[in-house]
Amino acid sequence: MPPKNKVATKPKATESAPATITTTTTNPTTTTSTSQPASQPSEPTTVLERSQHRYEQTRPFEAARRQHGLSKLSKEDQKGWICDQLLHLTDRLPAASRSRLLGPKASKEIWWTINGTNSIVRGLKYKHKSEPHTTWGTDRDGHDVGSYSIERFDERTKKRIALTALQVSSRVFRENVEREKRGYVDARSGQEVIVTEREIDEEKVRRSKMAALKKELYGEITGKLASSVEWEDVVPIPHEEPEGALAAIAYPAEYAEAMSYLRAVMSKKEYSPRCLRLTEHIIAMNAAHYTVWLYRAANIFALGLSIPEEIEWLNEVALANLKNYQIWHHRHLLVEHYYPTIASDPTALAQFAKQERDFLIAILSEDTKNYHVWSYRSWLVGKLGMWEDEEELKSIETLIDEDVRNNSAWSHRFFLVFSNPKYATPGKGATERDEKVTQELVDREVKYAQEKTYLAPQNQSPWNYMRGVLVKGGQQLASVQGFVEEFVVKLGEGEEEEEVRSTHALDLLAEIYAEKGENEKADLCLRRLAEKWDRIRGGYWEWRRKCLTKSAKVVEEETEKVEAVAVA
Template identity: 30%
Template sequence: MSETSSSCASDSADSNPPWVFYRDRPDWADVQPLPQDDGPDPVVRIAYSDKFRDVYDYFRAIYASKEVSQRALSLTMDAVELNPANYTAWHHRRFLLKELNADLNQEMDYIRFVINGNPKNYQVWQHRRVLVEWLKDPSKEMRFTEIILSIDPKNYHVWQHRQWAMAAFNLFEGELEFVERLLEEDIRNNSAWNQRFFVITHTDSHNGQFSGDVLNRELTFTMNAIRKVLGNESAWNYLRGLIDNTAESELTEVRKKCSLFCHELFEHCDRKSNSSSNLLGAMVDLYCDQLEASESGSPKEDLAKAQELCRILAKEVDPIRKQYWEFMSRDLLVRFESQSQ
């Protein structure tokens, strides 16, 4: 692929000219290729293709010589096409883009094409991030990441890039609505739950703590989601996150509210169903919180209830983690037995 014919990478593969090895190109005759040195006795010799070996032998040569030219930039395109995860090739491409004062908007078109073919590659997203920083223009990032997420709504690299753009350029407006649409499509989407927490932490918290109307709104939203799907671990984790980050002045009340919610569910759930393991685990945590904060009205009774829940989890509901729940039961006894005398 040459820079002139595909710098925006919009041409189809059929329109590209036949591949010519660099060693056979007259305009590269002045460059001595630099073979890869795997040592005298490599443990596993990689079977590189002739094309791969040819491109990277010449890439190593121009990298070593620090040649700054349009042909060197074109060569990096061939290098990253063969291995989009190669950090050095992308790093050197950025070096050349700056040295050549290249058109960065054209490069944005190119990296969009590359990302479409490699959406789970860290290096391509890092390259786009640097370009956005250089251009100081995040105007395309929210829409672009939304398009990629429509294909794979749990792509970690896309979410990471989206969060970076939002935090760096204050692009939080409308994000809660976007997240709610994703959760309507898949209420178990852990990435969307994580994004919701990211948004409210940056927009609706005070020093990372929640209170007032925001806290009540999030508790109501989360509890409604749990009622729809009791076994939704993502929603239970979100509820735990809200409790852990509640302002001290409202923490006791929030624990009571969550405890009442859990007991309401407990009265009507199938206690031998795997879907209730998150509920029972949350109840154990809440009993532990209350005992730890000396908020329990009857410590002895609450300790016994927590241990009974651990027994049910170990024996009936979550036997795959039997040893964990048995450990939790013993730990509760060690920590709170004296309190319950």
């Protein structure tokens, strides 16, 4: 047991000259030991070194043990080390528990020893064991802040203090905004809290400074919206999803931020200019989000904004996103909304129709067969009543002249000509005969299709068109037999003689013969298609041949039945 007097004050200078740090009370000002080379190094250069240095200064026994090993220390120092350890291990415990754990006597002795060695009692904890960076954190580049030089670290600290100061001011500003909204009265001035323009400007400056500091210190990029004064009062709803998520998409942080604000304003059904701008912001990143478009339309209608202006904006977006579907639905909604305001003004209506057509021509020149555009166009013709508009038919003819295989243009022409409510029966299907369609019209369209067929006989579009016109007009297919036969020469008269300039002609010819009851001839057409001219559809032509004989049988049987009934 150690003696009760100041044992440590009289260290024995052992022969083996063990490392010692205990000092005599006669020399209380120095805590240095005889062998402490590492704890008196040159000035620390990095933050980590400095904290190491400080640690060693406050925990001399531990520092000595680390350097030399416990067994190399003097008895006194070993005792000092043990006391130091015990003290720190029990440091967190309340005094009562500590003395219960160690016993009052031992506690007293520990304090006695430590005090006696003049070691600093409130030693630092050693935190940075294996991962020193956990103490100081990392900077924006992932470097350990601990490796910073002292000067650089001080710089960083200054910036952090500046950021904190800005954040405090910013919080005050936010509180004032909240107070203004709730109509608070300032206790001192007795007046309602008002946020002035100047304060807003100051806050804007503050936020950009804050964003810059955050980026510099932590590499944190503050979203545009989060740092914008305009979105002050909105608490974004971040995207959360449960485990097991499928088809997650790697999208930029900016998109995620914008969506979190969208959720917030949508859930409150807010309609405002800023919401409109938010939709534009999102559309610029993803133009195919149907909900965003619907929300945009809702904002425009709620705020009573100008539809022509929106359409003008939309033109640019449409040209930048040719394959997009939602844009056209949006346009549709806009026109539905706008139409009643110009419906009674023929000039305005014609003007609007022209504008729309001009744009459609422009976008179709980029992408001639765009289904969404054509679909919008046919709807627009009906909505604005562009049936009699010569320009419409002319612009379609231009497209067909440019590319006679443009089936979209052919299809629009059929719609334009045969759905005109001026003479077409409403509700008639496209494949149904319409008695109101005049012979003159049928002739005109058949002639048009035939002219175009000569340009490229193997192009199916005009063949389909002509057949469609004949059915619509209730005409026999045989009425064009002469024309069709121009494309089929000496059928069945030998491989060398036979010439088929269009398989579609042969196909139609088969129908014409079947219509006339000349089944053998029809069968020859189909057989030649299957055998030679259109072998990849061999199965289909064979099936047609089969139908030919079967339906002939049905007709025969029915005729027999009718005859039998008649005879009876």
